[in-house]
Amino acid sequence: MDTINLTIDHKPVVVKKGTTILEAASGIGIDIPTLCHMKLEDLNIENKPGGCRICVVEVNGRRNLAPACCTEANDGMEVNTHSMRVINARRTVMELILSDHPFDCLVCAKSGNCDLQDMAHRLGIREIHYKGEQSTYREDTSPAIIREVDKCIMCRRCETMCNEVQTVGVLSAINRGFQSVVSPAFEMNLDHSVCTYCGQCVAVCPTGALTEVDETGKVIRALSDPTKTVIVQTAPAVRAALGEEFGMEAGTLVTGKLVAALKRLGFDYVFDTDFAADLTIMEEGTELLTRLQKHLDGDKDVKLPILTSCCPAWVKFFEHQFPEMKDIPSTARSPQQMFGAIAKTYLADKLGVKREDLVVVSIMPCVAKKYECGRDEFKTNDNPDVDYAITTRELGALIKLSSIDFKALPNEDFDHPLGESSGAGVIFGTTGGVIEAAVRTAYEVHTQKELPRLDFDELRGMEGIREATIDFNGLPIKIGIAHGLGNARKLLEDIQAGKSEFHAIEIMSCPGGCIGGGGQPYHHGNADVLKKRQMALYTEDRNKTIRKSHENPYIVKLYEEFLGKPMSEKAHHLLHTEYFDRT
């Protein structure tokens, strides 16, 4: 029998076999509260340990209450989702969870965005009847992520992300009973572990147990220092998500308002990481074509596929897990770091500002970018190319703090010369976007012909691993795409085994790419939010007059005035990097 007939709150429902009570209820508009459960539709991500027991329902004839998230619907089942017994049980469970939770909501980084707080509110908790021992753990601070384990409710969402989705394996439940907690091995600090700082644990944590390192204070201090020139770059994915921090619909493009807000915050120049994305394409695309040509000429020393290197979590991942393959990824720095390197040389000269007096701030959808800008190879005389990287969420907080009515802002334009970008730069923020941008340029450089079309639908989508063959005027270029480090691992293992036939592979650590980054407004388990952000970036790309990186006039000018040509000695020094064995 493939279909199941049951009633939920006296309403008849017909569902497919294998459907949970939670899903069956949701299909008829019954919203059973959940806390530990999380499902990202279409991304194949689900956490349902059945641990928190908030979703319990009463099933007629069954002695115990059943957790709706992990109990399958059966034929003839009669389910009640809000009987007195159910409501009492949920409230008791909630009070017990709260009895071991620090009551510092007023000063907690997650306040207002906390699933636990929301659930306490929803269940109408006004008093905690249980007093007892409180678990206490030390705080763990790393360059990007803070763990305040006192606030952990053992939902295991972070563990699912770290192990099943990302296959990084840093976080695990340890100890038992009351002592049980999620931790790295041997309770070591995150910065001693193989953590990539992808921030997907932060993105799904229902409480304030995992948050990003807040650097808004440092930015405010820099902005109020009259001796400093403070400039800012904003990553592509930020414009497709920042509006959510102000109650706007997911996928609303706020590029113009974003620029206006940054100007009002007091940044001297507001630039675009998309410009640096175009620059990345010039370097990475040239590197691809050079490697490809040598490969076609029969040079055995040249390794293919070439892998993209824009994502700092991905870089740290292969440095820890696949160090023997560190010569395969492109040597091109990420757009954030390319921007920093150009800003502190080319731009500083143009502005007549000393390197030490120029502060570069980036707005990133990412927490790993905080770690990336602190890497030693991106510093000159201890002065980093990028001084501070703050997340989309931190920018939202900064705007609110500064009495700016975001929704009422007019649209304003980026400054020049580092603010102009092509549509190719914009789509860097989504899975498939970097490689599509690279194809647009590499095709024209290689064939010396204009592309017959600009939208490569075969490279787009949300499938974890995608592949496509693009015809470079008779030369078939095989392309692979992976988002989520677990998917990346599969492609890497194929390369290791000599089974990979790809010429180029794009890898982004976060599901969906940067639009789903660990620093983005919280999606609260709703994958539609990511899809809407993705659509927004493709819309911005379509609306651009220039859609190919090599046609960005400011990029052309940068090479003419400063860099010479792609992969020149100067470009190599400023825009490329090396990788390290971190085992």
Add this chain to the structure above:
Amino acid sequence: MPKIKLAEHTIELIKTICAEFGNKESELINVLHKVQGELGYLPAEVQEVIAKELKASVAKVYGVVTFYSFFTMIPQGEHPISICMGTACYVRGAEQVLSEFKRQLKVEVGESTEDGMFSINCLRCVGACGLAPVVTVGEKVYGRVAPTDVKKIIAEYRDGCTSDSKTA
């Protein structure tokens, strides 16, 4: 935690045990059990080797080691003493027995005496509730132990003379 360097033959031993279980992650508990049987304890470095061989994350291995009270990361004494804290033993005075062991040996639960002879641990139920409170020293089980028996039990091992009295 101070780092220890494992001897080559120890690493080989761990690898052999992992291989016996097909290097399967699903055999983790069996592997840990056998390795602890050979080495006496499971320090971090040993867990790292096991994780690598079974292609599991070190965090997961550590998670399992810390979940089961049977596994220990601290070297055991030559004569590991375990006091049962299961319900039956507890209500019949296991806690006083434990206190007496701690007092006489001057160590806490999970620690070893300075001479390495004894270590104290608690466990949950050895399935001999009729003999509560139960203490085991190595493989030997002592039943109906009173705090006044503690001195004699320790002496058996310290003086090398084992008597048969009060053993199960």
